[in-house]
Amino acid sequence: MTERSGADNPTPEKKLPEEASSPAPALRAKRRDDEESIAHLIGNERAALEILSEIEAESDRPSGRKTGRPAGQPAFILHTYPWSESSLVLDAFTARFGRLLLIARGAKRPGSTLKGMLMPFVPLKLSWTGRKEAKILTRADWLGILPPLRGEALLSGFYVNELLMRLTEREDVHPGLFPAYVRVLEALTLPDPAAQQRGLRRFEAELLRICGWQVLISEGEDAPRFALRSTGDLAGVSGTIGNEIRTWERRDVLDVLAGRLERPEALRAAREIYREAIELRLDGRPLRTRRVLAELKRL
Structure with missing residues (x-):
């Protein structure tokens, strides 16, 4: 490499001679x-x-x-x-x-x-x-x-950078976080938007876990970390999105917690769940990149 x-000063690269028979x-x-x-x-x-x-x-x-x-x-x-x-x-x-x-x-x-x-x-x-x-x-x-990152992937990259700056302290070493960052950048260069989104959601989950938060399903009243509550019949799982109570299919939530994001329903649930977990972790302080992306989508 x-x-x-x-x-x-960089050493100039040597040009290869032209092939005898092109x-x-x-x-x-x-x-x-x-x-x-x-x-x-x-x-x-x-x-x-x-x-x-x-x-x-x-x-x-x-x-x-x-x-x-x-x-x-x-x-x-x-x-x-x-x-x-x-x-x-x-x-x-x-x-x-x-x-x-x-x-x-x-x-x-x-x-x-x-x-x-x-x-x-x-x-x-x-x-x-x-x-x-x-x-x-x-x-x-x-x-x-x-x-290079382009278009919406570039904004997603700045979103990842802002998450790191907002959720980590200077000179705190978090084993495994740097490789996770390289992996999410690699995912954002993929041409498939769904693959980019899967990379983002997995990075959000890893960052929350490393920073001491973990999304989980709680059967009780109290949970030490951000929790999603099982409904009475255990057919679904409920959680708060802003001031709204949402219920997801239990299969979707289990796939989210296991990192299985291939189905569109699970990927959509992951986006909503991790967004709420991050907002709780930030104590309501909004992310600038998320606001910019929302404004661009309205144009």
Whole structure:
């Protein structure tokens, strides 16, 4: 896997010599179509697996935690904020150190090698220094490439980033959350909207579980976590959606809790159930990305 350094100039790629006997135009077009079809089927999964492999490899290397200089840590940028005329403040999500506040000095200067790198949904290796809450970014390198998010999938990606920023605390490490984030980004690059939605719902469920909440069916009056109540005849399950009491088919809810979201009814129930659970977890504070998406759909 090639890397581009945030400190050094990238090495230009060498061009391959022209083939002595080029195939006919029709054959070249057929080969290109075949390659695009293969990339369409396996490219996203391969990119995600390569990044996860890098994460596993990094976990076996010294972290540099004692010196305060972690090097080459797998990370994604969740959000950037302007800081002074030439610098940026980054909300970064790292594989081994959780969510961090980083200062990228000079990142906005025209000649900075960091320009174009510090963007959401781009897998990076980040190095930084400092023991205070705001740490200094010292280096950024490419860590593989994921296909870009487009259209509604891009808004869904920003929704995922906002969930991470709202439901996790800085420097809290949650094992399993970084791979779950890579998986949901991979799902959002799929062409099937239903597959994208399944990826989102599974990420919501995993994030709630990791943060100490779990959606469950309760047969009693009290539940320590967000619970759905079984109806008297056990044929359905009821829960609150805003100020409205909703009842779902018990089969749909059981599929939701088991992560079986292939049926449209189960996927629709998952969207409603996890939306309510997240709103309860946020104590009624609205998500900006959800409001923006709703406004765009009204246009």
